[in-house]
Amino acid sequence: MRRLGQVVTICLGISFISFVLLHLTGDPVTVMLPLDAPEEEIALFRHKMGFDRPILVQYLTFLKNAARGDFGTSLFLERPATSLVLERFPASLLLVSCGFSVAMMIAIPLGIISALKNHTFIDNLCTSVAVMGQAMPLFWFALMMMIVFCIWLGWLPVSGYGTWKHLILPSVSMGVWMAPQTMRLTRSGMLDILSQDYVRTARAKGLSRRKVVVKHAFRNALIPVVTLVGMQFGFLVGAAVVTEMVFSWPGVASLLLNAIRTYDFPVVQASLVMLALFIISVNWAVDVIVTIIDPRIRDKRR
Amino acid sequence: MKRKRICLVTQLVIYGFVFLAASANPLWAKPQGKIFISTAYDLPTMDPHMHSVRPMFTVGWHMFDNLVYRDPVTRKIGPWLATDWEILDDLTWEFKLRKGVKFHNGYPFTAHDVKFNFERILNPDQKSPQRAKHISIKSVEVIDDYTVRFHTKNPYPVMLERLANFQMISEKYAKEKGDAHLALNPVGTGPYKFVHWKKGRELVVEANEDWWRGAPPIKTLVWRTIPETATQIAELLAGGVEFIESVPPDQIDLINKSGVARVMEVRVLPVAFIKLDGAPRGEPNPFTDKRVRQAVNYAANVDGYIEHIMRGRAIRIATWASPFAFGYDPTIEPYPYDPEKAKQLLAEAGYPDGFEVRHVNSHQRIPAQRQFIEALQVDLAKVGVRMKIQEYTDEGPLFTLIRTGKAGPMYQMSWGYSTTHDLDAIFYEHCTEQSFWAYWWSDETTDLILKARNSMDPEYRKTIYSKLQHIIKEEAPVLFMWQYVMTYGVGNKLDLVVGSDEIPRFFDARIKQ
Numbered sequence: 001m002r003r004l005g006q007v008v009t010i011c012l013g014i015s016f017i018s019f020v021l022l023h024l025t026g027d028p029v030t031v032m033l034p035l036d037a038p039e040e041e042i043a044l045f046r047h048k049m050g051f052d053r054p055i056l057v058q059y060l061t062f063l064k065n066a067a068r069g070d071f072g073t074s075l076f077l078e079r080p081a082t083s084l085v086l087e088r089f090p091a092s093l094l095l096v097s098c099g100f101s102v103a104m105m106i107a108i109p110l111g112i113i114s115a116l117k118n119h120t121f122i123d124n125l126c127t128s129v130a131v132m133g134q135a136m137p138l139f140w141f142a143l144m145m146m147i148v149f150c151i152w153l154g155w156l157p158v159s160g161y162g163t164w165k166h167l168i169l170p171s172v173s174m175g176v177w178m179a180p181q182t183m184r185l186t187r188s189g190m191l192d193i194l195s196q197d198y199v200r201t202a203r204a205k206g207l208s209r210r211k212v213v214v215k216h217a218f219r220n221a222l223i224p225v226v227t228l229v230g231m232q233f234g235f236l237v238g239a240a241v242v243t244e245m246v247f248s249w250p251g252v253a254s255l256l257l258n259a260i261r262t263y264d265f266p267v268v269q270a271s272l273v274m275l276a277l278f279i280i281s282v283n284w285a286v287d288v289i290v291t292i293i294d295p296r297i298r299d300k301r302r
Numbered sequence: 303m304k305r306k307r308i309c310l311v312t313q314l315v316i317y318g319f320v321f322l323a324a325s326a327n328p329l330w331a332k333p334q335g336k337i338f339i340s341t342a343y344d345l346p347t348m349d350p351h352m353h354s355v356r357p358m359f360t361v362g363w364h365m366f367d368n369l370v371y372r373d374p375v376t377r378k379i380g381p382w383l384a385t386d387w388e389i390l391d392d393l394t395w396e397f398k399l400r401k402g403v404k405f406h407n408g409y410p411f412t413a414h415d416v417k418f419n420f421e422r423i424l425n426p427d428q429k430s431p432q433r434a435k436h437i438s439i440k441s442v443e444v445i446d447d448y449t450v451r452f453h454t455k456n457p458y459p460v461m462l463e464r465l466a467n468f469q470m471i472s473e474k475y476a477k478e479k480g481d482a483h484l485a486l487n488p489v490g491t492g493p494y495k496f497v498h499w500k501k502g503r504e505l506v507v508e509a510n511e512d513w514w515r516g517a518p519p520i521k522t523l524v525w526r527t528i529p530e531t532a533t534q535i536a537e538l539l540a541g542g543v544e545f546i547e548s549v550p551p552d553q554i555d556l557i558n559k560s561g562v563a564r565v566m567e568v569r570v571l572p573v574a575f576i577k578l579d580g581a582p583r584g585e586p587n588p589f590t591d592k593r594v595r596q597a598v599n600y601a602a603n604v605d606g607y608i609e610h611i612m613r614g615r616a617i618r619i620a621t622w623a624s625p626f627a628f629g630y631d632p633t634i635e636p637y638p639y640d641p642e643k644a645k646q647l648l649a650e651a652g653y654p655d656g657f658e659v660r661h662v663n664s665h666q667r668i669p670a671q672r673q674f675i676e677a678l679q680v681d682l683a684k685v686g687v688r689m690k691i692q693e694y695t696d697e698g699p700l701f702t703l704i705r706t707g708k709a710g711p712m713y714q715m716s717w718g719y720s721t722t723h724d725l726d727a728i729f730y731e732h733c734t735e736q737s738f739w740a741y742w743w744s745d746e747t748t749d750l751i752l753k754a755r756n757s758m759d760p761e762y763r764k765t766i767y768s769k770l771q772h773i774i775k776e777e778a779p780v781l782f783m784w785q786y787v788m789t790y791g792v793g794n795k796l797d798l799v800v801g802s803d804e805i806p807r808f809f810d811a812r813i814k815q
Contacts, residue, residue: 042705048429088502143532150540158537159528161503248528250503258344258502258529261696 007280014276015066015269019059022265049075062269071273072266074259081266085252085274091161092251095170096240100233102175103182108225110179111186112218118191126187130180138239142173142246159248170247177239178232185228189221196220223294230286234279333509335813336522337796338543339806340534344502344527348488349481350469351423354431357547359467360805361525365507366469366490369397369416370462374801377626377723379462383411383470383491387462392758395452395461396445403514405472406495413450417442418473420452435464435720457758463722467803493518493809502527519812535791538563544793545806551613551670557791566790567615568800571626572718573728574616576661576678576781579710580742587659587711593651595778599637601644601685602678604783611673616784621774622717622728624785626802629725629754629767634775636782644685656686662713663693664700675714678781705738716786721803725767726755733770733779742779 046052050061065072071081114126149169150158160166193199194217202212241253248254252271259267291297341357350362371382386398403411420442423430438458443451454461475489488496493515494507505525511517526543528534534546535553539560549557554565578589578598588594608616619625620634648656663675672693679689689712694700703709719727731739734748747770754766775782790806792798798811 044426045429084501139532143536146533146536146540150542151536154540158540158542159533160526160542245529246533248526248530248533250500250527254529255502261698263698 003284007277010280011273011276012063014272015063016059018268018272019062019265020055022260022263022268023055023058062265066269066273071270074267075262075264081264081270084267085255085270088250088252088255089274091249092240092244092253094167095174095243095249095251096236098167098171099174099178099240099243100229100236102171103178104229106175106179107182108186111183111225112190112213114183115187115190115194115221116213123187126183130183133176134180136176138173138177138242139246141176142169142243145169145173159246161248161250166247170243170249173246174236174239174243178236181232182225182229185225186221189224190217193217193220219293223290226286226290226293230283233282233286237275237279333511333517333519333521335520336524337520337545337793337808337811337813338524338526338537339545339808340528340537340543340547341525342527342529342531342534342547345499345505345525347485348496348499349485350471350488350490351419351428351430351432352481352485356804357525361505361507362469363805363807364492364494364523364809365488365496366471366492367403368467368469369465372466372723372801372803374799374803374805374807377802379466384465389758390451392457393440393454395454395458397450397452399448399450400514401448403491404512405475405491406489406510407472407475409472409474409489411470411472411491412447413444414447415470415473416450417444418476419468419470422471422476423468432468436468457756459755459758459760459763460722460724460726463724463727467721494523497522518809520808523808538791538793541793544796545798545808546791547788549789549791551611551615551789554613554615554789561794563791563793566792566798566800568788568790568804569617569626569802570786570788570804571624571721571723571802572716572786572804573619573622573624574714574716574783574786575622576783577709577713577715577741578778578780579712580777580779581740582710583707583741584710588651588653588657589711591651592777593647594653595780596637597644597647597651597685598682598687598781599778600640600647601682601687602781603639603681604636604781605639607674607677608784611670611677612784612787615787615789617787619782619785621771621782622732622780623725623767623771623774624719624723624728626785627719627723627725627727628760629764631768631771634771637775637778641681641685648686653686656688658688658690659711661689661691662700662703662709663691664695664697664714671714707738710741715780723802725770726751729767729770730755733774742777744773744777747773747777 043052050058062072069082073079074081074084110126110130114123117123146158146169149156156165156168157163199212199216202216203209207216237253240251241257243249244251244254245257252275256268256271256275258264259271341360343355343357345358345361346353346355347358348365350358350366367383369382369384370379370387372379381400383400383403384397385400388396390396397416399411399413399416405411420436420439422428423433423436424439426433438454438456438461440453440455443453445451452461470491471484472489476484479487486499491514493510493513495510497506497508499505503526507523509518509521528537528543528546531548531550534543535549535557537543538546538557539562541562549565557563557565578595579587580589580592580595582590589598605618608614608618617625618636620636623630625632648654661675661679663671675691679691682689700709700713704713717728717732729747729751731737733740733743734751735743750766750770750773754763754770757763757766788800788804790800795814796811797814798806798808800806
C-alpha cells in the first residue's frame with residue numbers, strides 16, 4: 001500500500017515538472033503553423049488547442065484525463081499518445097534488456113576474476129579497462145564501433161531495427177557503458193567477502209576453491225551488486241535515449257526526444273509517465289530479488 | 303497579351319526539357335532498383351495538407367503532384383498537372399488541366415478535385431498548417447472538367463509560386479474515407495505509390511508505372527528516419543543510404559574522399575542574417591540609431607566567415623534579398639569590412655566606448671552556426687560592441703521570443719521565403735509593421751511593399767523592389783550575411799538533382815550501371 005502511494009507521488013511529480021517546463025519554454029504553434037502565419041491565425045489556433053488557458057487549468061484537465069489512461073491525442077499524428085508509446089515499448093525493452101545482459105556478462109566474470117587475482121597483472125588490466133570504459137562517452141564509443149564494424153569491415157548494419165544483426169552494436173554500446181561500475185562493485189564486494197571469517201571457515205572445512213567462491217563468496221557479494229543494478233536501471237534508460245538516437249532505434253526514448261523537440265505535449269507526458277512506471281517496477285523487482293538472495297532481509301521483514 | 307506570349311515561350315522551353323528528360327528514359331524501360339534515403343525528422347503524417355515540414359514536402363512531391371512545377375535547373379515555373387494558364391484580369395486566373403490523369407486507385411483527376419483541395423485547405427476547421435500560404439484565394443470555380451478559374455481577394459502576383467508546392471488529393475477518395483484514413487493511406491497522382499509506413503522507422507513507396515509523365519527510373523524508394531548526423535554519415539559511407547541532408551562543413555572532405563559518396567553543393571533560396579531591434583519592438587536600445595546598425599555591418603567580416611567557417615559554402619549578399627527571388631537587384635554592393643568606419647559611426651551615434659548587447663542564438667539545423675557567432679563576437683568586440691550570447695538548442699523558444707516582441711536587441715535568423723521565389727515573401731514579413739517578424743520598418747517601406755504586393759505588372763514590381771533594396775541597405779535593419787549553399791551527401795551510384803526549393807527530384811534520379 002505504501003508503495004502504491006510512492007508510485008502515485010512519483011508519477012504526479014514527473015508529470016507536473018515536465019508539464020510546467022515544457023509550457024514555459026514554448027508551445028507547438030511555432031512548429032505546427034508555418035513561420036509566415038498571420039497573427040489572428042495563431043491566436044485562433046492557440047485558442048482551439050487550449051494553450052491560452054492558465055497553465056494550472058491545463059494541467060488539471062490533463063490530470064483528469066490521464067487518470068483514465070488517456071494522455072490525449074498526439075498533436076502531429078492524429079492518434080492517441082498512449083498507443084504511440086505502447087507500440088514503441090517492445091523495441092526499448094528489447095534494447096535495455098540486451099544491453100543489461102551484455103553488461104552483466106562483462107561485469108560479473110571480470111569482477112570475480114580481478115578479485116581472485118587481486119593485485120596481479122590481470123587485476124590491473126581489468127581495472128584499467130573499467131576506468132577506460134567509464135571515461136568513454138557512450139555516443140563516441142558507439143560511433144567508433146560503427147566505423148570499425150560497419151564502414152571498415154562491413155559486417156553489421158549501421159543503424160535501424162529488425163534483425164538480430166541490428167541489435168548487436170546498440171546492446172554492446174549500452175553494455176560497455178554500464179559494465180564498469182558493476183564490475184568494480186563486484187570486485188570490491190568479492191574482495192571484502194573473501195577476507196571474511198566464514199569464508200576462511202569454509203576453506204578450513206576443506207571445501208573446494210570453486211565451491212567457496214561461487215556459493216559462499218559470490219552469493220553474498222551479489223547483494224550490493226543487485227541493489228546497485230536496480231539503481232543504475234534508471235540511468236540505463238537515460239543511456240537508451242542516446243543509444244536509440246545514435247542507432248535510429250525506434251524506441252520510446254527517441255519518440256520522447258522527438259516529441260520534446262516538437263512540443264508534442266501528450267506524447268511527452270505519456271512516455272515520461274510510462275518510463276517512470278517501468279523504472280519503478282524494475283526497482284520493485286530488485287527488492288524482491290534481494291530478499292530471495294539474502295535470507296537475512298527476508299527474516300527481518302517477517 | 304504580351305504576358306501570355308512570355309508564358310508561351312517559357313512553356314516551349316520547359317516542354318523541351320520535359321522531352322529531353324523523357325527521352326533519356328525510354329518508354330520501354332521498366333523502373334528498377336531500390337534506394338534508401340535518410341531523413342532526420344519523423345514524418346508527421348501522410349496527409350499532404352496537414353503538415354508544414356520539409357521532409358514531408360519532399361515525400362509529398364513523390365506520391366502526389368502539384369499543379370505547376372519548378373524546373374530545378376532553370377528555376378522557372380512550368381506546367382505539371384496544369385498544362386496552361388491565363389490571367390483574365392487582376393483578380394482572376396484560368397487554368398487548363400491535364401487530361402487523362404488518374405489517381406493511384408483509378409479515380410480520375412478533374413477540376414472538381416482542384417476546387418476541393420483549395421476548399422479543404424482554406425477551411426479554418428480543417429486546421430491546416432498550410433492555410434496561411436493560400437489565404438489570398440477567395441474562391442475556385444469549375445468551368446468544365448478540365449478548366450478551373452481562381453478568384454483572388456487581391457492581385458496575387460506570387461500565385462504560381464504558391465501552387466508549385468501544393469499537392470493535389472482526390473475529392474472522392476477523401477470524402478469516402480475521411481481525414482484519419484488519409485493521414486495513414488495516401489493516394490495521389492504522383493510518380494510513386496504508397497506501400498507502407500512504419501512511423502519513426504521507414505516509409506516505402508513504389509514506382510507508379512502509369513504516371514502521366516512515364517514511369518520513374520527507380521522502382522523503390524525507402525525513407526529511413528535517422529536523427530543523428532554522425533549516424534547518417536556512417537550510413538552513407540557504409541552504403542546503407544544513398545542520400546543525407548545537410549553535411550556539416552568539416553565533414554565534406556571525409557565524404558568526398560571516401561570513394562563511395564560525394565557532397566553535392568546546391569545554392570538554395572533561403573538566406574541568413576542577424577536581426578537588430580531598430581523599431582524597437584522591445585526595450586530602447588542603441589540599434590534604433592541607423593548609424594549603429596550600419597556600424598555592425600561594417601564591423602563584421604562576413605567574407606571571412608564564409609571563407610574560413612562556411613568553407614566557401616555560402617554566397618555573400620548585399621541585403622537580405624535572395625539572388626533567386628524575383629526582384630533581386632544584383633547591382634547593389636555589400637557593405638565592405640571596415641572596422642575604422644564602424645568605430646567612427648559608433649562615436650558619431652554617441653557610443654565611443656561601445657555598449658553591451660544580448661544576442662539570442664539557436665543553432666539547430668544550421669551548420670557551423672556556433673563557430674560563426676563566436677567569430678562575430680570577437681569582431682564586434684574590436685569596435686566596442688560586446689555581445690552576450692544566449693543560446694537555445696531549439697528554434698521553438700526563439701520563435702516564442704520573436705512573436706512576443708522580446709527577441710531583441712539582436713538575434714540570429716534564417717528565412718526560407720516559404721519556398722516562394724519572390725521578394726514579397728521576405729519584405730512583407732520583415733519590413734511592415736503588422737508582421738511580428740518585423741523588428742524594423744518605416745512608412746515608406748510599408749507603402750512600397752504593399753504597392754508591389756498589389757500589382758500584377760512584373761516590370762513595375764521590379765522597379766519598386768530595386769528601390770526597396772537600396773533603402774534597406776542604407777537603413778541596415780539587420781546584419782546582412784549570405785544565401786545558403788546546402789550540402790547533401792549523395793551515394794556515388796546515384797544520379798540526382800536537387801532544386802533551389804530544397805526538394806531532391808528522386809522521381810527523375812537514376813542508378814548508375
